[in-house]
Amino acid sequence: MKALPANLHRWTPKHISGMTGLGKFLAIWNRSAKSSCPRCSSCPVEDHLHAPRCSAPTAVAEWSKRHLALCTWMQTQQTAPEIKAFLFEYLKTVRQPSLGVPTVQTWSCHPHLFQSAVSSQAMLGAQSLLEGLVSPKWRHLQALHLSYIGSKKSANLWASRRLIQQLIRIRHYMWKDRNRLAHSEDSSWHIARKQEIDIGIRKQFAMGLMDIPPRSQYLFQDSRKIVFNKSLKDCQHWLCLVFHERAINRRSLARQRQMIFDLAQPANPTLTWPPGASP
Ligand SMILES: [Zn+2]
Incomplete structure (x- = not known):
């Protein structure tokens, strides 16, 4: 959290607790006559959980863009392919909970450690990823991977700062897209x-x-x-x-x-x- 910019410092707790300027609380605070989602007409009460799940075309496009950007980022940061595959697939369940915990190729060198990390993240839930809540077991696996490929990159930095920031930013981008549309004539x-x-x-x-x-x-x-x-x-x-x-x-x-x-x-x-x- 300390490594995040000041605006995200203030923004993140509000969006995790749900008490933020989205339809539900705007109506409670009498700052809007409507509590519905400004992007789609299918959500009568827009809350913090709906913002990243909205089915409006702009929300779908923004999510796809940010989801792919995370995949590219993990690639450039030498993330273990198995970790990258799991996190990429599991993040999809934020918008499609019915997908459940994905079954991806296990880590042949440390199958038990990998399965333990998957179980740990599954207990935290997919929504927690957007709140920067990443199982610490991934950091240990990433350290093993970096050591195996002879990289000097830090697994601590990869997990505790960069990955968590990337995940929080996905949610922030979804919120920004929502605000952009809310103030346009297409809302x-x-x-x-x-x-x-x-x-x-x-x-x-x-x-x-x-x-x-x-x-x-x-x-x-x-x-x-x-x-x-x-x-x-x-x-x-x-x-x-x-x-x-x-x-x-x-x-x-x-x-x-x-x-x-x-x-x-x-x-x-x-x-x-x-x-x-x-x-
Ligand atoms: Zn919506």
Whole structure:
């Protein structure tokens, strides 16, 4: 953890505990009206476990890219082929838990040590890999491998710093992809909000200029199509203005009607307009 950059220092505990700025907690903290995943429409409550598992096309592409990058990194770091094969395959179960613990070619020199490391990692679970929780037994096997091939690389450095950092970074990249899409016009949040706004605009055009004061009738000068094609922010602004103007005008008309009614019925002050309303 000490070797991670400062931003990942703060980010990692939040994403391991789950109390972070994803749909679930954004809704709890009243920072978002929706708790669903902004990338796919299939997850009603987006939590820290969903972020690396999301089935949206961008999430699939990002995962594949980072997964392959880890494989390349293990290759360049002279990782034992058996360790590389197991970790590469086991990481797939983060997104597809049904795959289970993979059966890979065992280490012929130390089959018992290898099997022990596999069992140890399986007990920790695939999700723990993305939290940097790697069985210490891999380090011992990697040290044996480096010694066998005559490498001067450090197995401690390979495991305790570099491999763990690579795994945490995969999760961080998945989170960054999620944020990038959440703030784009392709997010499911944006699409759903745009649909709500479009329905509101359609209703306002169907009502026409009724209750709209002359000073605000310019809002309907553009055709419905032109208003629809405005940005989401501009559409929201247009809708708020129209709501506001109709509400003000209705209240003003109601007051005028009440005044006329009061003048016409001076002998009975308990009568109100509209009939039945409280005085
Ligand atoms: Zn999703």
